[in-house]
Amino acid sequence: MLVVIVLVLLSWLLLRFTIKQPLSVLGYHPAGLRLRQFAIALLLGILVSSAVHWTESLVTMSNWKLNPEYSWADFWKASWWNFKSVWFEELLFRGALLVLMIHGLGVRWGVVLSSMAFGMYHWFSGGVFGNIPVMIIVFTTTFIMGLVWAYAYAKTGSIALAAGSHLGWNGASSILFSDGPNGEQLFVQVTGISYMPLAGIPSLIFFIASNAALPLILFFWIKYNIATQSKPSQATSIDSPTPTYESELS
Numbered sequence: 446m447l448v449v450i451v452l453v454l455l456s457w458l459l460l461r462f463t464i465k466q467p468l469s470v471l472g473y474h475p476a477g478l479r480l481r482q483f484a485i486a487l488l489l490g491i492l493v494s495s496a497v498h499w500t501e502s503l504v505t506m507s508n509w510k511l512n513p514e515y516s517w518a519d520f521w522k523a524s525w526w527n528f529k530s531v532w533f534e535e536l537l538f539r540g541a542l543l544v545l546m547i548h549g550l551g552v553r554w555g556v557v558l559s560s561m562a563f564g565m566y567h568w569f570s571g572g573v574f575g576n577i578p579v580m581i582i583v584f585t586t587t588f589i590m591g592l593v594w595a596y597a598y599a600k601t602g603s604i605a606l607a608a609g610s611h612l613g614w615n616g617a618s619s620i621l622f623s624d625g626p627n628g629e630q631l632f633v634q635v636t637g638i639s640y641m642p643l644a645g646i647p648s649l650i651f652f653i654a655s656n657a658a659l660p661l662i663l664f665f666w667i668k669y670n671i672a673t674q675s676k677p678s679q680a681t682s683i684d685s686p687t688p689t690y691e692s693e694l695s
Contacts, residue, residue: 449532456541464548471540472603482601482671483609486663490613491621493662497655498622504651506639509622509632523620523627531612538563539594539604547599556595563591582649586656593660593667600667614659 453468460466473479502509538559547555564584568574573583594607619625622632643651 446529449529449536452533452536452540456536459541459545463545466544470544470602472598472601472605479603479605482603482605486606486609487613489662489666490610490615490659491617492613493659494614494617495621497658498618498624501643501651501655502634505636505641505643507637508635510635512623512629512631512633515629515631519627519630520620523625523630524616526627527612527616527619527625531608531615534563534566535594535604535608535611538566538591539598539607543595543598552599556592556599559595560588560591563594564588582652586653589657590660593664597663597667597671601671606663606667606671610659610663 456471457468460468460470498509501507542562543555543559546558549555550558564587567583567587568580571583573579594611597606598604615625619627620630623630623634
């Protein structure tokens with residue numbers, strides 16, 4: 446948590462002493478709207494992640510069962526870990542640096558460069574650096590996701606949608622379906638004699654398709670729903686406390 450606090454402080458310093466903007470440029474005002482966006486995006490991330498894991502169980506002929514040894518202590522530990530890791534990534538890649546890149550390079554370059562950094566970061570956080578084929582796959586999927594999350598900030602002037610869907614996706618994968626570094630969680634996968642694990646090309650196709658599901662849904666939701674709510678009087682320059690950049694993305 447200390448790292449997250451340090452990132453918040455550094456973000457405030459960068460914004461204050463470079464482009465003379467408050468931390469609110471990250472878009473936590475108006476609070477009611479941002480909380481609604483965060484909650485809806487959180488639910489969307491949970492639902493899409495759950496659908497992906499359910500689809501995988503159908504394809505591989507496996508099942509999920511409740512972990513009889515699961516406890517509230519396990520839940521809170523995993524939840525806290527996910528909360529810290531998601532906010533670390535959001536503040537680092539969709540926080541002050543994204544705002545500064547948009548301010549200095551324009552929206553398109555800012556969005557693309559922050560997404561490239563997000564993709565390369567996962568080479569190291571995922572422990573795949575050096576394995577070129579896996580690096581390409583990981584970069585592609587995380588770059589696309591980072592692209593949509595940065596696009597969400599540019600369209601709404603807030604990191605609420607990115608943070609909510611990011612937390613929902615990671616949290617459901619890790620806490621509900623034990624897919625992460627926290628070990629066995631609420632549901633554990635059960636395989637029997639009919640189990641058919643994905644391998645080779647089918648595994649690659651499923652991995653890419655499953656990781657593309659959330660960004661595609663989120664993109665169209667933002668483009669055709671959220672954007673229309675932001676059009677009227679919100680400012681389109683960096684000088685606003687919660688700017689949007691729709692004119693540059695049209």
